[in-house]
Amino acid sequence: MGKVRIATGVLLVTLVTAAIGYTIASAVLTYQDLGFGAEFDFAYIAQNYLAILDRRPEDAQLIHLIIGSFAAAGMMLSLALSGSALTRFGQTHWQTAREMKANGFFGAPGTGFILGKLGSPKSRAKYICSKVFPHALIVAPTGRGKTTGFVIPNLLTWQGSAVTLDVKGECFEATARHRAAQGDKVYRFAPTDWEGKRTHRYNPLLRIFELKDPARQQMELQLLATLFLQSDNDRVQGLLKGGIDLFVAAGLLAFQRKR
Structure with a gap:
């Protein structure tokens, strides 16, 4: 104003x-x-x-x-x-190109989030990228280009590590090969992908199996079972406790048989 x-x-x-x-x-x-x-x-x-x-x-x-x-x-x-x-x-207004340059919004791609471009996508205009402001919130309806316009370009240019929630798997398909070619280790974790596509796996019992103390193994199994087996219904608390005991017993038996 x-x-x-x-x-x-x-x-x-x-x-x-x-x-x-x-x-x-x-x-x-x-x-x-x-x-x-x-x-x-x-x-x-x-x-x-x-x-x-x-x-x-x-x-x-x-x-x-x-x-x-x-x-x-x-x-x-x-x-x-x-x-x-x-x-x-305050004195709120859209920044001019001169103000954006003075405020460090023309950083090199990969040093911060690429938020946009001063020109059309195919032009040689400068990218809007800032490492001074490392956080970004993108809000848009489904199908409006959040993935193709923001997530994928930043995965292709970002020079650091990244953890991506990729529900459809399109980010992995579009960027995994490029990231691997840049020397990054790329892991796809999709335990519910039943179509047999490549995925890394995580066995929470393996760490407990490698413990040497049986008493500690039992304690860790109880903690793990408590995290997995939960319910807000008070009526099933007794049944739930029995399920936890059964889980611990089955885990200890598997450890003894090394299976």
Whole structure:
């Protein structure tokens, strides 16, 4: 919000409240001079102001007090509101190319998130990329290009490690080979992919199996079972406890048989 707009708004609010004060002052003097049965005359003060100022100084002071009070109240209210807006939003505006350069938004791809481009996708315009502001939140409906326009380009250019929630698997298909060619180790973890595609695996029991102390193995199995076997239904807590004991017993038996 610019200073000119703020000043204009304050002036307009002050004039409006002063007009309200003038209306009330006109009503007071009209009924005072002509009685309550008289018709309200909006122009009464304007037509008789000089005479009132010369012959009735007390009424003139009353007029000034009413109009001035309303005008002052309007000015203070508008200043308070404009000050709140300035405090909340500051001088908010879209950055120009010069401001973006000064604020470090033209960094090299891979040093931060690529957020966009100053020109069309095929142009040689500069990328909008900043390592000064490392966080980004992308919000858009389904099918609007979040993956193809943001996730995949950043996976192709980002020079550090990345953990990606890739529900459809399209990010892996589009970027895994390139990341591997750059020297990165790429792991695809999809334990529920029943079609037999390549996936890495994780066995939470393997770490417990490698422990040497049977008592510690039992404790770790109980902790693992407590994490896996949970329910908010109080009626099944007894059954759940039995399931945990059965899980621990089966795990210890598998460890003894080395299976």
